[in-house]
Amino acid sequence: MINPNTSKKINKLPKPNNKQLLEGILNSDRTALSRAITLVESELKKDRKNANQLLQKCLPHSGNSIRIGITGIPGVGKSTFIEALGNHLIDFGKKVAVLAIDPSSSINKGSILGDKTRMESLVKQNNAYIRPSAAGNSLGGVAKKTKESILLCEAAGYDVILIETVGIGQSETLVHSMVDFFLLLKIAGSGDELQGMKRGIIEMTDAIVINKADGDNVKNAQLAKKEFQKALHLYPPKENQWIPKVLTCSAIQNLGIEAIWELILEFIYLGKKTNYFNSNRINQNKEWLNYLISNQLLYEFENNEQILKNLPLYLEKIQNNEITPFIAAEELMQFFK
Numbered sequence: 001m002i003n004p005n006t007s008k009k010i011n012k013l014p015k016p017n018n019k020q021l022l023e024g025i026l027n028s029d030r031t032a033l034s035r036a037i038t039l040v041e042s043e044l045k046k047d048r049k050n051a052n053q054l055l056q057k058c059l060p061h062s063g064n065s066i067r068i069g070i071t072g073i074p075g076v077g078k079s080t081f082i083e084a085l086g087n088h089l090i091d092f093g094k095k096v097a098v099l100a101i102d103p104s105s106s107i108n109k110g111s112i113l114g115d116k117t118r119m120e121s122l123v124k125q126n127n128a129y130i131r132p133s134a135a136g137n138s139l140g141g142v143a144k145k146t147k148e149s150i151l152l153c154e155a156a157g158y159d160v161i162l163i164e165t166v167g168i169g170q171s172e173t174l175v176h177s178m179v180d181f182f183l184l185l186k187i188a189g190s191g192d193e194l195q196g197m198k199r200g201i202i203e204m205t206d207a208i209v210i211n212k213a214d215g216d217n218v219k220n221a222q223l224a225k226k227e228f229q230k231a232l233h234l235y236p237p238k239e240n241q242w243i244p245k246v247l248t249c250s251a252i253q254n255l256g257i258e259a260i261w262e263l264i265l266e267f268i269y270l271g272k273k274t275n276y277f278n279s280n281r282i283n284q285n286k287e288w289l290n291y292l293i294s295n296q297l298l299y300e301f302e303n304n305e306q307i308l309k310n311l312p313l314y315l316e317k318i319q320n321n322e323i324t325p326f327i328a329a330e331e332l333m334q335f336f337k
Contacts (some may be wrong), residue, residue, distance in 0.1 A: 071175065088254075095129075186208055206244055296333035
């Protein structure tokens with residue numbers, strides 16, 4: 001619940017224009033950054049226009065971070081791991097932004113957005129910024145505007161961007177297409193060791209980290225590490241000649257975090273040495289363009305007057321078995337043209 005008096009104060013705050021937002025972002029103002037991301041996430045037409053103008057102004061100040069995607073099944077300890085890694089990086093003078101994506105309910109469309117409460121120590125750091133966002137109906141483990149949020153965080157001077165996915169485990173392709181390093185978190189003894197050997201996730205993974213390697217679980221973690229190492233050797237080296245590595249850590253005890261960061265730096269160094277780092281980002285921008293075109297076409301289709309008028313009729317025909325969904329789709333597309 002929001003205090004009514006506080007709510008009135010918030011509503012009375014003047015809405016900053018793009019110039020003010022840009023100045024705030026470039027001065028690392030977290031409030032300005034948050035309001036800019038909210039603007040970018042808005043579906044209102046007037047906000048979309050302002051958001052595009054703001055992103056264009058921020059573009060020359062972006063691209064100077066290391067983007068890391070972190071995924072894993074629910075309960076693997078992603079938030080605890082991100083907090084440990086974030087604190088480690090801040091201790092070395094880095095500025096860290098966390099874009100945490102929470103799954104949305106398919107029934108009421110709501111999300112808990114509780115990452116700030118789970119990262120209690122990191123949220124207090126002056127050089128940390130945590131932004132929870134709802135996945136909505138977006139597939140791929142990320143929110144629709146995650147790519148744009150990365151750009152804004154980079155313009156605000158954050159050196160490392162950590163993207164925590166919803167951890168759905170099967171469709172993490174979108175987050176992989178917007179990060180420099182893709183890390184898969186696992187836990188030993190969860191019964192999903194074979195899941196980690198699925199071709200799709202292994203081909204995307206740059207490192208597998210066995211979390212919760214502490215107490216009585218240390219032995220199991222080491223066994224799981226050996227199993228994953230065997231699985232990784234079945235795959236050829238990546239385009240940049242990198243062979244994914246397997247490490248263990250205990251995020252809650254802050255063990256193994258430094259070794260993971262050193263591994264990431266090794267990967268980035270190799271990528272820049274072979275020019276894979278830059279070429280990969282260029283390819284990612286091409287993929288994102290195709291993704292945005294698809295989304296824009298869908299948006300225009302769903303808001304087309306003729307489609308809105310005829311869609312209920314076709315849905316009724318489908319319900320009465322008068323027409324197949326395939327033919328209905330083709331005929332509706334004729335209205336869209």
